[in-house]
Amino acid sequence: MEIKQLQHFSRIAEIGNLTRAATVLGLTQAALSRQVAQLEAELGTDLFRRNGRGLVLTDAGQRLLDHVPNILRQIALAERAVRGSTAPVQGTLVLGLPPSLARTVVVPLIDAFRERLPEVALRTVDGLSANLVELVGIGKLDCAVVYNQPQSDAAELRLLADEELYLVAGSKTGRAGKALPRTLTLADVASLPLVTAGNANAVHAVLATAMAAIGLQPQVAHEIENLTAILDLVRKGYGSSVIPLSGVHSCIGDPELRLHRIRKAVLRCSLSVATPTRALQDALIAQSTLLIREVVRQQLAQFHKDVEQAIGV
Known part of the structure; x- marks a missing residue:
């Protein structure tokens, strides 16, 4: 299996349509279809089946998809370790946010990342806190800001505010x-x-x-x-x-x-930052979560002043 095969397999599973996935990935449908066929041949099983609306995962395909985020995460960790701590932090950070925060802090976060970590692309996902912790634990999120969650074996939680x-x-x-x-x-x-x-x-x-x-x-x-x-x-x-x-x-x-x-x-x-176990050894997650903590705290302090002023005495 090649890294690109796994990345493309994951994108096809997300989109559910080979033609649209090929367009998103900048490939021809034929080239993407060959990649899927090669991956299926190597694994000795079908990964997708067709229905009236496109492609859906087989049971074997779902089992592979469950492992892909962790595989890609470990590869990214290895690449960043090879570059060393002196290299600029770069990559994509996938951040989970509860809906109330997502409405108000995404733009300040993107502004802060552009200024302080310009080579990091920030992608956000909304969801309920319990679901976000689960997604962090299985490697589908790099970190998340969550409300009132207990400590978990799958993720480390550090109090934010x-x-x-x-x-x-x-x-x-x-x-x-x-x-x-x-x-x-x-x-x-x-x-x-x-x-x-x-x-x-x-x-x-x-x-x-x-x-x-x-x-x-x-x-x-x-x-x-x-x-x-x-x-x-x-x-x-x-x-x-x-x-x-x-x-x-x-x-x-x-x-x-x-x-x-x-x-x-x-x-x-209580707001906490959830990260995968031992993820703070990774420079991308460590520096990104420090920036997230700073921005969220600043925003909450400003929100409190604004809301109290709007309510009045």
């Missing part, structure tokens, strides 16, 4: 035509219908645990994983939502949304 949670409500939410106060207690939040991301979401877990401690529970009206859809439902009056600071920041200035701080008690989620 605590992120405060706020309530986002529709502009007409309140009783007797009166808007909700700028500052709410946890008991106030328990009296409101909420749109949440579901029980598996780290933010919901923090909220439910804090309410249980005072003998209350969230009134969940709707469960939607997508943050954009959650905010759309809030705008239409289907409920309010408890959202991390990074997600709340993008709501500033929206005439259909109102922001509220939560006190008694303050709710926070």
Whole structure:
């Protein structure tokens, strides 16, 4: 097996269509088809089967695909080790982000990488924190910023920061035509219908645990994983939502949304950086995660000032 064969096999599996994969890879369909045939002949098994919409992996193909990210990672590690620590860090870093952070820190991160690590291409993937840790563990992500995740055998987690949670409500939410106060207690939040991301979401877990401690529970009206859809439902009056600071920041200035701080008690989620075990020995991941930590902390500090100013006293 050759490195290019594995890279091209992985891209075909991702796209699911030989013609489109050939276009993306800059190859002819015939050349790419020959590569697949050679790989299948070498392994003695079919890797793809055709259906009405293109190509799908066979069981053997899926088993190979499961190993490809780690194989390519080890090759990249070896190449960077050969170049030595004095060479400029270069390569592609695949970073996982939860949706709220992805909405607000991707552009600052790309700006910072362009300035400080210009030979590193940053690629981001959105997902739930538990899924991101799993993807780091199996080698499909180089690192991820995640909420409230326990230590894992598959990945190393290092605390980054605590992120405060706020309530986002529709502009007409309140009783007797009166808007909700700028500052709410946890008991106030328990009296409101909420749109949440579901029980598996780290933010919901923090909220439910804090309410249980005072003998209350969230009134969940709707469960939607997508943050954009959650905010759309809030705008239409289907409920309010408890959202991390990074997600709340993008709501500033929206005439259909109102922001509220939560006190008694303050709710926070811990943010950690997940990396593959012993990955910080690799210069690309080590230097990239240092930069990610710096940028995320700076952004959270600025977000906090902006959101508190938007809420007012």
